[in-house]
Amino acid sequence: MEEMKTRLTSDLAQAASLDELEKIRVAYLGKKGSITNLSRSVDFGKLSPEERKDFGRRFNEIKLWAEEALAQASARLQAAGASQAAGAVDLTLPGARRSLGSLHPITLVQMELEQIFQGMSFIIGTGFHVEREYYNFDALNIPGDHPAREMQDTFWLTNGMLMRTHTSANQVRMLEKHGAPLRAIFPGRCFRYENVDASHENTFYQLEGLMVDKGISIAHLIGVMKALLDQVFHQDVKVRLRPGYFPFVEPGFELDCQCLICGGDGCKTCKHSGWIELLPCGMVHPRVLKFGGVDPMRYSGFAFGLGLTRLAMMKYGIPEIRLMNSGDVRFLSQFPAAV
Amino acid sequence: MKISLEWLGQYVDLDGIEPQVIAHELTMKTAEVEELVCVQHCLQGVLVGQVLDLQPIAGSDKLTLAQVDLGGHVVQTVCGAPNLRLGLKAPFAPAGTLLAGGVKVARASLAGHDSQGVLCSAKELGLGEFHEVVMDLPADTSTGAALSSLAPERDYLIDIDNKSLTHRPDLWGHYGFARELAAIFGRELKPLGMADLKNFRDLPAFPLSVEDFELCPGYCCLELDSLAPAPSPLMMQWRLHSVGLRAINLLVDLTNFIMLEIGQPMHAFDADHLQAVRVATLGQDGQFTTLDGSERKMLASDLMIWNEKEPVALAGVMGGLRSEVTPATTRLLLESANFQPMTIRRTAVRLGLRTDASQRFEKDLPPAFMPLGIARFLHLVRQAGQDPAVRSRLTHAGTLGQGKRHISMPLGFVQAYMGEELPQERVESILKATGFGCRVQGQEMTVEVPTHRSARDISVPQDIVEEVARFYGYDNIAFRLPPVEITHYAFNDLLRAEHKLRRFLAQSKGYVEVHNYSWYDDRWLAKLGQDPGQTLTLANPVAPYKSRLRTTLMPNLLELIPQNYGQRDDLRLFEVGHVYQPHGAKGRKETSSLGAVAFQAGTAADLEPLFLEMKGLLEDACLLLGCGKLDLRPGRESTAAWAQAGCYLEIWHGQTLAGGLGYLSGPALNAFKRNAQVAWLELDLNALAVKAYPELQMTMPPVYPGSWLDFSILWPAAKGFAALERELAGFGDALLQGRDFVASYGGKGLEPGQKSYTFRCWIGLNDRTLTKEDIDGFKERFLAFLAGRSLAIR
Numbered sequence A: 001m002e003e004m005k006t007r008l009t010s011d012l013a014q015a016a017s018l019d020e021l022e023k024i025r026v027a028y029l030g031k032k033g034s035i036t037n038l039s040r041s042v043d044f045g046k047l048s049p050e051e052r053k054d055f056g057r058r059f060n061e062i063k064l065w066a067e068e069a070l071a072q073a074s075a076r077l078q079a080a081g082a083s084q085a086a087g088a089v090d091l092t093l094p095g096a097r098r099s100l101g102s103l104h105p106i107t108l109v110q111m112e113l114e115q116i117f118q119g120m121s122f123i124i125g126t127g128f129h130v131e132r133e134y135y136n137f138d139a140l141n142i143p144g145d146h147p148a149r150e151m152q153d154t155f156w157l158t159n160g161m162l163m164r165t166h167t168s169a170n171q172v173r174m175l176e177k178h179g180a181p182l183r184a185i186f187p188g189r190c191f192r193y194e195n196v197d198a199s200h201e202n203t204f205y206q207l208e209g210l211m212v213d214k215g216i217s218i219a220h221l222i223g224v225m226k227a228l229l230d231q232v233f234h235q236d237v238k239v240r241l242r243p244g245y246f247p248f249v250e251p252g253f254e255l256d257c258q259c260l261i262c263g264g265d266g267c268k269t270c271k272h273s274g275w276i277e278l279l280p281c282g283m284v285h286p287r288v289l290k291f292g293g294v295d296p297m298r299y300s301g302f303a304f305g306l307g308l309t310r311l312a313m314m315k316y317g318i319p320e321i322r323l324m325n326s327g328d329v330r331f332l333s334q335f336p337a338a339v
Numbered sequence B: 001m002k003i004s005l006e007w008l009g010q011y012v013d014l015d016g017i018e019p020q021v022i023a024h025e026l027t028m029k030t031a032e033v034e035e036l037v038c039v040q041h042c043l044q045g046v047l048v049g050q051v052l053d054l055q056p057i058a059g060s061d062k063l064t065l066a067q068v069d070l071g072g073h074v075v076q077t078v079c080g081a082p083n084l085r086l087g088l089k090a091p092f093a094p095a096g097t098l099l100a101g102g103v104k105v106a107r108a109s110l111a112g113h114d115s116q117g118v119l120c121s122a123k124e125l126g127l128g129e130f131h132e133v134v135m136d137l138p139a140d141t142s143t144g145a146a147l148s149s150l151a152p153e154r155d156y157l158i159d160i161d162n163k164s165l166t167h168r169p170d171l172w173g174h175y176g177f178a179r180e181l182a183a184i185f186g187r188e189l190k191p192l193g194m195a196d197l198k199n200f201r202d203l204p205a206f207p208l209s210v211e212d213f214e215l216c217p218g219y220c221c222l223e224l225d226s227l228a229p230a231p232s233p234l235m236m237q238w239r240l241h242s243v244g245l246r247a248i249n250l251l252v253d254l255t256n257f258i259m260l261e262i263g264q265p266m267h268a269f270d271a272d273h274l275q276a277v278r279v280a281t282l283g284q285d286g287q288f289t290t291l292d293g294s295e296r297k298m299l300a301s302d303l304m305i306w307n308e309k310e311p312v313a314l315a316g317v318m319g320g321l322r323s324e325v326t327p328a329t330t331r332l333l334l335e336s337a338n339f340q341p342m343t344i345r346r347t348a349v350r351l352g353l354r355t356d357a358s359q360r361f362e363k364d365l366p367p368a369f370m371p372l373g374i375a376r377f378l379h380l381v382r383q384a385g386q387d388p389a390v391r392s393r394l395t396h397a398g399t400l401g402q403g404k405r406h407i408s409m410p411l412g413f414v415q416a417y418m419g420e421e422l423p424q425e426r427v428e429s430i431l432k433a434t435g436f437g438c439r440v441q442g443q444e445m446t447v448e449v450p451t452h453r454s455a456r457d458i459s460v461p462q463d464i465v466e467e468v469a470r471f472y473g474y475d476n477i478a479f480r481l482p483p484v485e486i487t488h489y490a491f492n493d494l495l496r497a498e499h500k501l502r503r504f505l506a507q508s509k510g511y512v513e514v515h516n517y518s519w520y521d522d523r524w525l526a527k528l529g530q531d532p533g534q535t536l537t538l539a540n541p542v543a544p545y546k547s548r549l550r551t552t553l554m555p556n557l558l559e560l561i562p563q564n565y566g567q568r569d570d571l572r573l574f575e576v577g578h579v580y581q582p583h584g585a586k587g588r589k590e591t592s593s594l595g596a597v598a599f600q601a602g603t604a605a606d607l608e609p610l611f612l613e614m615k616g617l618l619e620d621a622c623l624l625l626g627c628g629k630l631d632l633r634p635g636r637e638s639t640a641a642w643a644q645a646g647c648y649l650e651i652w653h654g655q656t657l658a659g660g661l662g663y664l665s666g667p668a669l670n671a672f673k674r675n676a677q678v679a680w681l682e683l684d685l686n687a688l689a690v691k692a693y694p695e696l697q698m699t700m701p702p703v704y705p706g707s708w709l710d711f712s713i714l715w716p717a718a719k720g721f722a723a724l725e726r727e728l729a730g731f732g733d734a735l736l737q738g739r740d741f742v743a744s745y746g747g748k749g750l751e752p753g754q755k756s757y758t759f760r761c762w763i764g765l766n767d768r769t770l771t772k773e774d775i776d777g778f779k780e781r782f783l784a785f786l787a788g789r790s791l792a793i794r
Ligand SMILES: [Zn+2]
Pocket: A259, A260, A261, A262, A263, A264, A265, A266, A267, A268, A269, A270, A271, A272, A274, A275
């Protein structure tokens, strides 16, 4: 047995890898290993109880010793292996290409605004792109002879329907579906008959908002708009209202926010006025409420329309609107899906 | 529209208020000011001259030698203006004078004659854009006077965004703005001088009839002797020029001036050729020559002014050539009317004739402006030094707009709607400042609307709120968030599914989201070999080949592949968007769709992995959407160029066809260059009936450790994987807990046409740990099953 100890000690000393160590373990302690075989080579029937006891003790001793020696050798080899690996990897190489794609900049802005409004418990509607003349115009207090119909150059379909010119087309649909009280936004694609150039697109995105409840006032409209803009721009934004004309609101407003670049002192971006025209809004016209089946004597509300395309351009410094629908991967892949 | 502050100053004293403040206050309370421009007139050194003598210059048919009296001394000038005449009074700029555009007048020799200065057009004085003629000053202007003593050296022009005046016909003249500014700054609005039309009530009426009061709610006219040919008063000319109109003669200038003053367009007919006025539509399509000499195509529905049986003017748009006032005219008929906005707009838009008059009639002018126009005309004509005899009384048909309209609302409505506690007296004082009346009875407030406000503009209590709130100042309203009642929240499942897919594709699959147009490009469809089939069609597309609305996202997505060739030989693109199907004759079915394309340049061996990547994407998407396992069936013959039989699968959700998945082959590939390989997926999200939160149910993992065994089975590739699956499904065993497909291999070491498919069998028992015997037993049974089916192991 002592001879076996010597042999194992020298084998272990020569082992250069964990694989070789495993072979040594099998050769000594495996099912047919030389230490395991020790017990088989003895005819226990011929031994006295004392001799059996003695052999058993020595057998266990050498087995434990061998296991311990193997464990020590293994630890030694592992330590050596670890020190070897320092430098085996160039830690300064760039990370392997992740499978991260990109979301359209308008999607990014839309998702952010949806989160903000969900936080104020506004539900989200969708609506149709191909809309009935009624919802796009008549139900918004824009009758056939109204000059406002001309301001919006409309894509008409041969079947008499149209491509909605604004997300406001969904106002009366939402009122019909949900009634009052209602807090809802409805983002989506809109269309105007225009030639496409650096600053004009015939296909763009808006986000319309509508809040109808008892006692809603202009003061509430300003409050909600300011809360929205504070969150969009992550700072305390100063806003102001001025008169604006839209047939489906009364009174109607243009909402400006104080220029975030110059802080109101005047710069190129704000055309030296200190203010940026941001969104049209107003108190829902009683006739629109009526079209939506809501009693204007009991309820009032406000509505606003945010240009998602324009907001995305502002937020990400996109100078040309036509990039949005260009499908140019060099442009689009600059917006990691960080939402 | 341009507003001159100098002109406004005639109606309201704006002294001491900075022009910038005026512009700002208008923007904040009335209408958007686009621009405020300070205009400097070049009057220094300019004198009033009178032409004493005119001599033609030999060898020039344009230039004339003029002797000009400057009040004591006479100078000579060479002038080419067509309106030179003996006795003409006009501004003269001697050599050394600085004129508009920085031009310094020099003494020069022109056509061999000494020229000591120039007679000036309006533009040369820095006034407007007209330079064809020299200014024609009234005869009573004193010769030799410095022009700077007769006209202002400086003016401010405010350019108002016309769009913000759409609903305010009362603001289409200077007086309307004066009224606003008087209210804003608390200054007095000076009343306009008017002739008293009652003085003529004993005169005969002019024969007048209106056939349709819908189209012409009111019509006023007055017959009078024609005016002596004369220039208008200097300041009337000055003000017209300053806002971009051209002074012509007293009659024309007066009608234009009144239009720009109160907003009421006026028209003067040659009454010598007018026996009776009738307002009626044309009745049948025809031609009409307007006073600009153009022959215009008219429709039966166009509203005309008739002289008995002959149309003489295009109502509200432009007069006719034959009724135009000429120097021979002895009698005038002055028209001041009110027309239905829509009919005027239709005609004006169709003819491309958006005149200053039609622009105003389109805005629903208050009928009360009609008599004002005529009374103001008579007043101003007398001020100009003429007193033509009036030959008829004020004749009118329809309304004169004198009826007062009243709007009632609960007391406190204005305050509640504003959300601001302002005292009732404040509400009343604001309303009174702009001409509204106000009466409170019990718990009701009744507001009387002044006749200068259009019925379309002011009709409901909310319109009164606007009047009060804007003069109170929106900035003064203390804003706050509304108190709300918390209710359960209605999630938009479809929108959430869309966003989930967007995030999945972009965040874990490396796809780029794109936005494509909602219509096809027919030229690309032709390249693809795609028949668009039944589509909704735009009546006015941006181009004739962009009229069809997309019924699938695929063509426009595919089009982006060649468009991005230059940048990438490997693309992953997707779009989540609407597609549109016709539905009946007048309807549409609009649904939300996911489209994805994977493109790479590759060889035959790369195509299957590309397709399988797309298929894996669909399988993962189904897990995310919780729509259950979709049924994929071999695609049949289809009309889609990208979906050839044998190259795509139909995606079924229950009994609904919910999309397709495949790769491009055949003629469609010709639209792409090189060795393009394209896999595609389209999924109808409305057909999936997804839930915001899919229901999940766990199964307990085994308590006792199991084991696994890998088997590689040889199978003819042509038979397909699904057939092998069906074979293997016939094997059942108590130990078998599951079987996964790991990989397939074909090529080296295998016979041609043969593939090896590796499966992993998971085995285990619920009541104890497996023994070696258990494992060996399973292996034997499975191999025996394979042998029985003649399936070889690799
Ligand atoms: Zn700025």
